[in-house]
Amino acid sequence: MSVPEAPARVPPPARVGDPLSAVDTPALAVELGAFERNLARMAQEAADAAVRLRPHAKTHKCSAIARLQVAAGAVGLCCQKVGEAETLVAGGIGDVLVTNEIVRPSKLARLAALAHRARIGLCIDAEDPATAASDAAVAAGVTLGVLVEIDVGQGRCGAAPGAEAVALAARVSALPGLRLDGLQAYHGAAQHFRTARERNDAIARAAEMTRETADALAAAGLPCPVIGGAGTGTYPIEATTRLWTEIQPGSYVFMDADYAANETEAPYEHALFVLAGIISRREGHGVVDAGLKALSGESGLPLLWGVEGGRLTGLSDEHATLSLPAEVPALGETVRLIPSHCDPTVNLHDWIVAFRDGPGGAHVEAVWPIDARGAVF
Amino acid sequence: MSVPEAPARVPPPARVGDPLSAVDTPALAVELGAFERNLARMAQEAADAAVRLRPHAKTHKCSAIARLQVAAGAVGLCCQKVGEAETLVAGGIGDVLVTNEIVRPSKLARLAALAHRARIGLCIDAEDPATAASDAAVAAGVTLGVLVEIDVGQGRCGAAPGAEAVALAARVSALPGLRLDGLQAYHGAAQHFRTARERNDAIARAAEMTRETADALAAAGLPCPVIGGAGTGTYPIEATTRLWTEIQPGSYVFMDADYAANETEAPYEHALFVLAGIISRREGHGVVDAGLKALSGESGLPLLWGVEGGRLTGLSDEHATLSLPAEVPALGETVRLIPSHCDPTVNLHDWIVAFRDGPGGAHVEAVWPIDARGAVF
Numbered sequence: 001m002s003v004p005e006a007p008a009r010v011p012p013p014a015r016v017g018d019p020l021s022a023v024d025t026p027a028l029a030v031e032l033g034a035f036e037r038n039l040a041r042m043a044q045e046a047a048d049a050a051v052r053l054r055p056h057a058k059t060h061k062c063s064a065i066a067r068l069q070v071a072a073g074a075v076g077l078c079c080q081k082v083g084e085a086e087t088l089v090a091g092g093i094g095d096v097l098v099t100n101e102i103v104r105p106s107k108l109a110r111l112a113a114l115a116h117r118a119r120i121g122l123c124i125d126a127e128d129p130a131t132a133a134s135d136a137a138v139a140a141g142v143t144l145g146v147l148v149e150i151d152v153g154q155g156r157c158g159a160a161p162g163a164e165a166v167a168l169a170a171r172v173s174a175l176p177g178l179r180l181d182g183l184q185a186y187h188g189a190a191q192h193f194r195t196a197r198e199r200n201d202a203i204a205r206a207a208e209m210t211r212e213t214a215d216a217l218a219a220a221g222l223p224c225p226v227i228g229g230a231g232t233g234t235y236p237i238e239a240t241t242r243l244w245t246e247i248q249p250g251s252y253v254f255m256d257a258d259y260a261a262n263e264t265e266a267p268y269e270h271a272l273f274v275l276a277g278i279i280s281r282r283e284g285h286g287v288v289d290a291g292l293k294a295l296s297g298e299s300g301l302p303l304l305w306g307v308e309g310g311r312l313t314g315l316s317d318e319h320a321t322l323s324l325p326a327e328v329p330a331l332g333e334t335v336r337l338i339p340s341h342c343d344p345t346v347n348l349h350d351w352i353v354a355f356r357d358g359p360g361g362a363h364v365e366a367v368w369p370i371d372a373r374g375a376v377f
Numbered sequence: 378m379s380v381p382e383a384p385a386r387v388p389p390p391a392r393v394g395d396p397l398s399a400v401d402t403p404a405l406a407v408e409l410g411a412f413e414r415n416l417a418r419m420a421q422e423a424a425d426a427a428v429r430l431r432p433h434a435k436t437h438k439c440s441a442i443a444r445l446q447v448a449a450g451a452v453g454l455c456c457q458k459v460g461e462a463e464t465l466v467a468g469g470i471g472d473v474l475v476t477n478e479i480v481r482p483s484k485l486a487r488l489a490a491l492a493h494r495a496r497i498g499l500c501i502d503a504e505d506p507a508t509a510a511s512d513a514a515v516a517a518g519v520t521l522g523v524l525v526e527i528d529v530g531q532g533r534c535g536a537a538p539g540a541e542a543v544a545l546a547a548r549v550s551a552l553p554g555l556r557l558d559g560l561q562a563y564h565g566a567a568q569h570f571r572t573a574r575e576r577n578d579a580i581a582r583a584a585e586m587t588r589e590t591a592d593a594l595a596a597a598g599l600p601c602p603v604i605g606g607a608g609t610g611t612y613p614i615e616a617t618t619r620l621w622t623e624i625q626p627g628s629y630v631f632m633d634a635d636y637a638a639n640e641t642e643a644p645y646e647h648a649l650f651v652l653a654g655i656i657s658r659r660e661g662h663g664v665v666d667a668g669l670k671a672l673s674g675e676s677g678l679p680l681l682w683g684v685e686g687g688r689l690t691g692l693s694d695e696h697a698t699l700s701l702p703a704e705v706p707a708l709g710e711t712v713r714l715i716p717s718h719c720d721p722t723v724n725l726h727d728w729i730v731a732f733r734d735g736p737g738g739a740h741v742e743a744v745w746p747i748d749a750r751g752a753v754f
Contacts, residue, residue, distance in 0.1 A: 006386040006727070007748040010460060024483065024754050058694060080695040081666075083387060100695065101656040101664070103709050106401065125657055128708060156691075156698055157657040157664050188693060279478040280502055280534040287478070287534050289458075292721040293753050298674030298692075314533075315675075316565060317435060317720045318457040318477065318753070321533055331505060332480050343694045344669040347725070350383070350751050371384040373751075374727050376670050376695070377401050 012367045014353045020362035021334055025277035026290035028349035029336075032356040032365060034271035035253060041268065042252045043073040049239035054078050054097060054228065056250030059343050061372035062352060063091025065253065076119070078228075078248050082107045083375030089118045091371065097121040099184060099228065099248060101149070101157050103129045107377075108136035112144060112177075121145030123184045125159045130172050137177025146172045147184035147228055150213055152206035154188050161209035166216045173222055182226035183217075185210040186248065191233030196263050203237040211243055233262055256342040258299045273305060273336040274345065275353070276320065281331040286322040288335060291315055295337060296344035305336040312337070347373055386727045389744045397732050397739035398711055402654035403667035405726040406713075409733040409742060411648035412630060418645065419629050420450040426616035431455050431474060431605065433627030436720050438749035439729060440468025442630065453496070455605075455625050459484045460752030466495045468748065474498040476561060476605065476625060478526070478534050480506045484754075485513035489521060489554075498522030500561045502536045507549050514554025523549045524561035524605055527590055529583035531565050538586035543593045550599055559603035560594075562587040563625065568610030573640050580614040588620055610639055633719040635676045650682060650713040651722065652730070653697065658708040663699040665712060668692055672714060673721035682713040689714070724750055 013027040023029065046053035055069045057079040066077050066088055076095025077088050085096045095118060102108055102122050114120050115137070124130050124146050137144045148169045151158030159165045165183070173180040190202035210227060217224045230238035230247040232255075238244040251259055254272035274295050276288035292315060295302050301312045304322060307329065314321040320337070329335050339345035346352070350373055354366040390404040400406065423430035432446045434456040443454050443465055453472025454465050462473045472495060479485055479499050491497050492514070501507045501523050514521045525546045528535030536542045542560070550557040567579035587604060594601045607615035607624040609632075615621040628636055631649035651672050653665035669692060672679050678689045681699060684706065691698040697714070706712050716722035723729070727750055731743040 004744070004746055006388070007464075007746050009383040009386055010751045010754065011383070013754060025481070026753050087384075100666075103656050104402070104654060126708065155662075156693070156696055277481060279480050285532075289477075290753070292673060292675060292718075293724045296669065296673070296675070297721075298669060316533070319533055331503065341669075344674075347670045348751070348753075367381070369381055369384050374387045374725070376403050376667070376725075377387065377390060 009350045012351045014364045014367055016364055016366060018364045020275070020355050020364065023275055023334070023353055023364065025275050025334055026294040027275045027353050028346060028351065029273045029275050029353040029355055030254065030271050031273065032354050034269035038253050038255070038268045038271055039068060039072045042249060045236070046247060047073065051239050051244060052246040054246045054248050055253070056099070056248050057084055057088055057372065059250030060253060060346055061375065062368050062370050063088055063093065064368040066091060066093050075246070081375055081377060082111050083377045084372045085111060085114055085120065087372035087375055089114050093118065095119040097145070097147070097228070099123055099186065101125055101129060103132060105132055105136065108133050109139065112136040112140035112142050115140065115142035115144055119145065121147060121181060123147050123149040124168065124172060125149045125157050127168060127171055130168065130175060130178065134175035134177045143177055143179050145179050145181040147181055147226060148172060149184040150209065152185045152187050152209050153190070153202055154186065156188065161213045162216060165213050166220050166222065169217055169222050170220060180223055182224040182228070183210060183213060184228050185244070186229035186231070187234065188231065191231040192258060192262070194262055199234050200237055203234050207241045207243055214243070232259060232268070251342050254342045257303050257338050257340040270338050272339055272342050274302070274339060275334050276337055277334050278329055278331050284323060284325060286324045286329070288320050288322065289318070290320055290337060291318040293318060294348055295339055296341050296348065298344070299341035302340050303338040305338050307335060346370060349373065389728045391730045391741045391744055393741055393743060395741045397652070397741065400652055400711070400730055400741065402652050402711055403671040404652045404730050405723060405728065406650045406652050406730040406732055407631065408648050408650065409731050411646035415630050415632070415645045415648055416445060416449045419626060422613070423624060424450065428616050428621060429623040431623045431625050432630070433476070433625050434461055434465055434749065436627030437630060437723055438752065439745050439747050440465055440470065441745040443468060443470050452623070458752055458754060459488050460754045461749045462488060462491055462497065464749035464752055466491050470495065472496040474522070474524070474605070476500055476563065478502055478506060480509060482509055482513065485510050486516065489513040489517035489519050492517065492519035492521055496522065498524060498558060500524050500526040501545070501549060502526045502534050504545060504548055507545065507552055507555065511552035511554045520554055520556050522556050522558040524558055524603060525549060526561040527586065529562045529564050529586050530567065530579055531563065533565065538590045539593060542590050543597050543599065546594055546599050547597060557600055559601040560587060560590060561605050562621070563606035563608070564611065565608065568608040569635060569639065571639055576611050577614055580611050584618045584620055591620070609636060609645070628719055631719040634680045634715050634717040647715050649716060649719055651679070651716060652711050653714055655706055655708055655710050655712065661700060661702060663701045663706070665697050665699065666695070667697055667714060668695040670695060671725055672697070672716050673718050673725065676718035679717050680715040682715050684712060723747060726750065
């Protein structure tokens with residue numbers, strides 16, 4: 001009745017000190033200059049707006065990066081899965097919010113067990129999961145923080161704002177083992193609305209629903225110290241409302257081609273690349289060794305970085321085809337691709353190679369395990 | 378200068394004997410009845426057509442499945458990456474062909490090292506990689522089999538059919554450590570052409586180029602015992618030409634929604650599912666815990682299996698939204714999703730849960746590690 005031993009993960013594609021050209025391909029890589037500027041910029045913006053910064057670990061799935069975010073001033077991390085929370089707590093993060101609905105008792109028991117070692121919260125949008133979370137917390141002898149999630153326009157999870165959310169909050173506050181912390185009000189789709197006006201309008205409507213619900217909680221005598229939400233595409237709007245107390249951006253550390261297509265108000269730099277090796281070459285045409293197993297494809301083609309006149313022309317399981325008008329890059333050389341969508345691209349890789357561009361050429365400074373890769377459970 | 382220890386892979390989502398409802402979600406799962414019929418059907422078709430069957434491991438990345446394919450009559454496996462070849466050889470497969478261009482000397486050295494333990498081949502489409510492969514084989518004291526890849530319409534890798542391919546084959550046959558085995562003539566794009574006529578036309582043109590090249594090799598006195606190619610979407614066409622000697626289908630073991638959209642001549646059954654748990658539910662609407670990190674999204678939405686009137690309406694990083702007209706499935710229950718594209722979906726997961734539908738309900742019979750998951754290098 002047993003299951004075979006888990007095989008080892010794939011080996012790291014680089015060693016510290018390697019020149020970037022020696023990194024085995026394909027490999028996920030982050031340029032540390034841009035990455036560090038992105039970290040500092042978001043920390044400063046949160047401080048200026050007097051909101052707490054709780055970066056989203058679903059983007060990087062890497063406890064080494066989570067620790068750098070906390071060192072830069074984040075109050076803790078958020079994530080989407082219990083498996084990610086387990087990785088973050090094992091990696092030394094002391095405050096983790098699962099910004100998602102967790103309903104299966106076995107998952108709630110794992111989450112409650114973590115609360116012996118860290119401050120743990122989750123989102124709830126219905127009464128049965130509230131009861132199940134309470135049961136798990138009581139069984140473990142812990143308290144779980146709860147944000148009642150409201151649907152502010154995403155049309156995905158979330159109780160209806162107003163009376164339904166208030167009734168659920170009252171239920172949560174009455175259940176043992178749960179601590180009502182407030183509301184989760186996140187509009188995921190709005191992050192990718194292309195124009196500033198669309199994003200402003202969507203968040204203005206979300207703010208209206210959130211404010212009504214917060215006011216109704218106050219009128220019912222229910223606490224609401226935390227209102228969480230906001231991603232990389234909209235956080236400057238939420239931050240100016242003085243309504244959200246915690247912002248949860250993830251993609252700002254890396255950025256991607258999809259976010260770059262937004263009319264962006266708070267520019268962050270592309271820091272994330274997939275390094276790919278040219279395995280076939282003829283005049284005007286090249287093929288690299290990175291396809292859909294190294295770069296997620298649902299948001300369109302990745303961008304080719306730093307090759308004048310060059311661009312991707314196709315992406316299949318294990319290859320990308322390139323239009324390459326000049327003689328360089330040549331067969332065997334490495335090119336950098338900017339992922340079209342950072343979160344699912346990172347989840348394809350077991351390692352992230354941290355390098356720094358500089359006058360002496362790009363060199364590897366660290367190789368971080370993506371320790372929550374595959375932690376979808 | 379060191380790199381941290383690799384963290385463990387995620388734990389298996391099920392135990393042998395579990396009912397399917399107890400499998401933790403999301404999880405990749407294969408229904409063994411359909412899977413075994415697919416294995417047997419392809420083995421029979423290859424035997425009937427008198428072509429050798431060399432299934433493609435890029436689909437399943439799982440040495441347990443590779444061993445079942447060999448047990449069902451396959452002559453060996455093919456794969457796309459040296460890391461996959463290493464996994465297959467470690468898993469007991471004695472004959473592995475890398476149907477791809479390998480040009481980096483460090484990769485060629487790893488491939489040559491495998492040839493001490495198994496019969497190893499690769500594809501070559503240019504002179505410099507031929508020299509590099511020869512150097513690696515000589516250094517390791519082994520012989521590598523070589524198929525000269527020709528571009529028969531895919532527009533990706535491959536030498537030009539005819540004179541260019543013959544010159545390259547002559548070079549390969551003259552280099553120490555290399556054994557010229559013949560030609561690789563694969564038209565990947567044709568697999569997904571929707572109509573039988575489009576697929577027939579594409580493979581007819583591919584056959585013409587392949588025959589010309591094979592005739593030219595014979596005229597030059599160069600051996601060509603193997604002509605490889607053909608996938609799940611077109612292999613009945615290649616098989617009837619009496620030209621291809623080895624077919625390399627991968628997806629037939631699992632199938633997916635994309636292949637199902639073809640006018641199919643040789644029907645295989647959907648055997649692959651992602652099991653997903655419903656985490657939020659209201660009238661007509663549901664949300665499951667499987668998104669782009671459990672199901673690749675570049676080929677459109679997955680299909681919802683076995684829920685009358687139900688369908689997917691969206692797929693985001695960690696969620697899929699469903700239209701669910703009836704009261705069942707309810708909150709907390711598990712549904713089956715049919716991936717839109719099997720290869721990149723499998724590569725997201727570390728385990729595949731093998732279960733069997735039957736009168737006593739579905740139960741888990743095995744849990745296989747996807748041991749080449751992430752082996753893109």
